[in-house]
Amino acid sequence: MAAPARTRKTASDKKSSQILTLAIDIGGTGIKAETLDESGKPVTDRHRIPTPKHATPRKVVAIIRKLARACSPFQRVSAGFPGVVKDGVIYTAANLGKGWKGFDLAAALKKKLSAPTRVTNDADIQGLGSVQGTGIELVITLGTGVGSVIFVDGHRIHLELAHHPFHKGRTYEDELGARALKKKGGKRWNRMLEEAIGDLHRMFNYDRLYIGGGNTKHIKIKLPSDVKIVSNLEGLLGGIKLWAEVERNIPPQTE
Numbered sequence: 001m002a003a004p005a006r007t008r009k010t011a012s013d014k015k016s017s018q019i020l021t022l023a024i025d026i027g028g029t030g031i032k033a034e035t036l037d038e039s040g041k042p043v044t045d046r047h048r049i050p051t052p053k054h055a056t057p058r059k060v061v062a063i064i065r066k067l068a069r070a071c072s073p074f075q076r077v078s079a080g081f082p083g084v085v086k087d088g089v090i091y092t093a094a095n096l097g098k099g100w101k102g103f104d105l106a107a108a109l110k111k112k113l114s115a116p117t118r119v120t121n122d123a124d125i126q127g128l129g130s131v132q133g134t135g136i137e138l139v140i141t142l143g144t145g146v147g148s149v150i151f152v153d154g155h156r157i158h159l160e161l162a163h164h165p166f167h168k169g170r171t172y173e174d175e176l177g178a179r180a181l182k183k184k185g186g187k188r189w190n191r192m193l194e195e196a197i198g199d200l201h202r203m204f205n206y207d208r209l210y211i212g213g214g215n216t217k218h219i220k221i222k223l224p225s226d227v228k229i230v231s232n233l234e235g236l237l238g239g240i241k242l243w244a245e246v247e248r249n250i251p252p253q254t255e
């Protein structure tokens, strides 16, 4: 019998031997998805469908199924959600529709997408992809809502600063969310951000503060040297890091 011909590994062989992760970002204005290889490099385009009004679990899961079809194949899923998540179950969803409290999003996606799924808070995902893993690292995100998470030597604790009083009885989200930026303008929003950075430094004594989210493009103030703007790219990497936590045997604190 003739020996099998030696074949060279093609790019698509290489792709298929990788574990591909469908990374989903559920936001207040858009739901985005793309598939990443193990190093966090996108292997598909980034697809986006606007978040519908009154975004209920049923509507959001239907959109994610559509996005997943455009991003196939993948072997596992990670999703960032704009609210409190524990063990894949949603506790709050301030900027989405009704019906989320108690909804097991991880289980629903696992079933509909036929792939193991981890779900955690969106700011936690941004943070996982951004932090160095040493010291006290605070992460905030500025988008529709205001996300927050703190890492101590790489261990994360989800925060919900968004709904805490910050300025004259108004919350961080009232002053720094997308609605405040639109209503009160960039100048005031930047002033509030400067004040918030000072407050957060006094409160957490962080070694580094990372600021992510779509509205970072409106930042005009000079940032202190321990404050860094992080991009979507780091946010994406977080989707992979969420799975790396499983491999490192980190107990599921909030997913």
Ligand code: BGC
Pocket (backbone or CB within 6 Å): 081, 082, 083, 084, 092, 094, 095, 121, 122, 123, 141, 143, 144, 145, 146, 147, 148, 160, 162, 173
């Ligand atoms: C939510 C947070 C979320 C943030 C950014 C806030 O309204 O309470 O959980 O991380 O928005 O989406």
